[in-house]
Amino acid sequence: MPGKKKHAIIALMLSAVMLTGAACGGGGGSDAKGATGADKGGSSSGAPKKVTFWHAMGGTNQKIVEQIAADFNASQNKVQVEAIYQGAYDDLLSKLKASMGSKDSPTLVQMYEIGSRFMMDSKTTTQMQKFIDMDKYDLSKLEPNIVSYYTHNGKLDSMPFNTSNAILYYNKDLFKAAGLDPEKPPKTFEELQKAADAITKTGKASGASFAIYGWFMEQLMANQGAEFVNNSNGRSALATESTVNNEAAVKTLTWWKNLVDSKAATNLGRKTDDTKKAFSAGQIGMTLESTASLKSLVDSAQGKFEVGTGFLPKPADGKEGGVIVGGASLWIMNDRPDDEQKAAWEFVKYLASPKVQASWHINTGYFPITVAAYDEQSVKDNLKKFPQFQTAIDQLHQTKSNTATQGAVIGVFPEARQIVEGAVEEVINNKKSPKEALDGAAKEITSKIQQYNKTVKQ
Template sequence: MKEMLKHKRASAFLLLALALVLVMSGCSSSTGQLKTTDDGRIVVDFWYALGGNLGEAVEAVVAGFNESQDEVYVNAVYQGSYEESLTQLRQVVGTSEAPALVQVFEVGTKYMIESGYIEPMQTFIDRDNFDVSQFEENILAYYQVDGKLYSMPFNTSNPIMFFNKDMFREAGLDPENPPRTYNEVREAAKVIKEHFGGRVDGFSVISHGWFTEQMIANQGGLYVDNDNGRSGEPTQALINQEEGQRWFQWLADLREDGTLGNYGRDWDDHRAAFLAQTVAMYLDSTASTSGNVNNADFEVGTAFLPVPDGVEPHGVVVGGASLWMMADIPEEVQEAAWEFIKYAAQPDVQAQWAASTGYFPITKAAHNESVLQEVYEQYPQFLTAVEQLQNTKLTPATQGALIGVFPEARERVVNAIESVHNGDDPLEALNRANEEINRELENYRRANQ
């Protein structure tokens, strides 16, 4: 995510860089980075970072664009996970092997802006008077800095709670009135545990820093100072303030109750546990909605993120990724890439994308497209994400933190969460993570002075 890391600890994902050889099939000529197909179409190399069914959906968007016109050919290349893709980009950026477009996850925003290798979307927006009011404000705001849009939102998610409606019914809980507060979740988890004789975990959350970011923001708290890094370079982490303390203490309370499932760091392990009915409630990305609903042998329920009792929910920070254009490429390639970006943002394309993946459409009008209306009617679970994001209050808290060491910060938070699972004092673990993030912030500032 950011080659700004010159200090001693290299995050695990930096070690996963793949030595990939990019093969351009169907290309007959190239001059520098300007490539053309046999029939003269300008080639746009596009690196994406979604695998499995999500990757197939990306390929479908690309295929739709390639079939819609005869001047541009987008060559989509899967580069592994977000971390792996960004590691690979760092190795080739500024060279002829770099792509024209790359999909980067949201916490790579600051690195990409400061890399010097990207062309802001605002360049094309201003030139073409492109209407950005068509996009969801809460999504757009994440990728805007000082009023300038640097990348185009592509796949957008937010976190929700999934729960097993059948288990709720069997245990005497109301599946149409899911828990909304920490205490309500805690009590429901106890009921589940008792009813199923301890065979089912009441609640779980993956050991990932994203949910700590979300739970703090949902309470209106900031992750770092200076308005979450939006009004100036952040100097202090704030995750150990009362918002973070409530979240970590709640996890410790659930563990003490014996209702907190621990399925590690792997997203698929948590999803598998839910589908196997080993856990009754868990937090996940909205991007898993389609998979959960279609693969479960029970009725899947969805609910907003819970908040501490007595706290008004502020909403969520968008997750997912956006599309970044490289600056050091021929103008013709930039223009071709811009055409694809505009195509991917069209309401009908966004509606089909959302219907097939569970990601949130970035374009407001997409919700009115028949393909998405049919999904909402058949699977109301999809509407939870829509309502939660549209109810979000746009503040520095929900706009999301802008820091240059986000992957490192997440790793520190993951370690702290795992400490809680191991029975350590939650506030001590949180304070330790906060101090570690402060050191990362200081190292980053020194490296970029």
């Protein structure tokens, strides 16, 4: 594709999406060490090949990423990685777009999962599968339910990096006070309603609160085997319509509204930080949150109450489903020299090694993407300290990979997520019925999908 046409299409695509997002995760330093076969990425001159890695891991996680890069650099002399924080995901993408075709573009870039369709359509990346085939890299070493999200048409587009999913958190002390079994978290919508009612009636706290976050709706739909868009969630062909007004979504939003209307749950708005603070303060009995928040939530409750964890709830008559992974993956940019791209691949392999993944998991709360990381003693010790994380591991492993649990692939996902959040607010605030609000959301998302698709037709 000619350079000017390519940039014009990228500009159109960028205008079609309103990317919003923030990195999440826990804290602590990293002592990650590991072996690498970095010689393949080295330059023929003997000088280290420089790899520029742009990422969106802020706060404590920025220090952890920088430490991993430093450890990699110290482990060999063929490749030198410079990890550069570029702000939140939307800031990173804006800077990426501006750098394309220039000497300032990165070699490796992190992009959150709902930016995957955009990265694919931009034609600016080298498919990760190329390096996997070239190196005969064994993908079976990685978690299959994580890899499947970033796989399209049987090919891996990007390497999973920071990965999470959503689980139920609950206050065991409030369960006891309400006469509930603290070792039996609710598994269904109906059981959660009863537990929330019981907690609210104690007068000690509100039974539950869920942030109005589109990701939670996506998760609760997938847990019932329901897809977000047509054409097998955009995986068998380019998605053209939203199906966010399906039966599972309407049932979910109806249940959510009933919780609030019956005073079993409190609406604290869109900010997940607000529900996390309320939970940590003992003001709500149950909440939904990312597995990446587990360590911080358990730590913040220390000395006040015991945190329990459970699988995402679903209707008692809900169809079989599971969770969708969240987080981000790594993309190698195709406008960099071949030897530089190969050098980036060496760093990607290092990141996926068991020891590095074990350290990444322990210090951030994200899942290890490598199965063997669970065999590391450090991970075993961490599970003893935070047994609640076993819930997250079991939920991931018990999820059957299908087009619902793989997640949707659309170029306007960030906007679609905000539209769904608006629909949830309309229902919670008694402005529209669940079906009416979701019908409107589906129509609006479909329109934006179709506008986007016009920009990527060759």
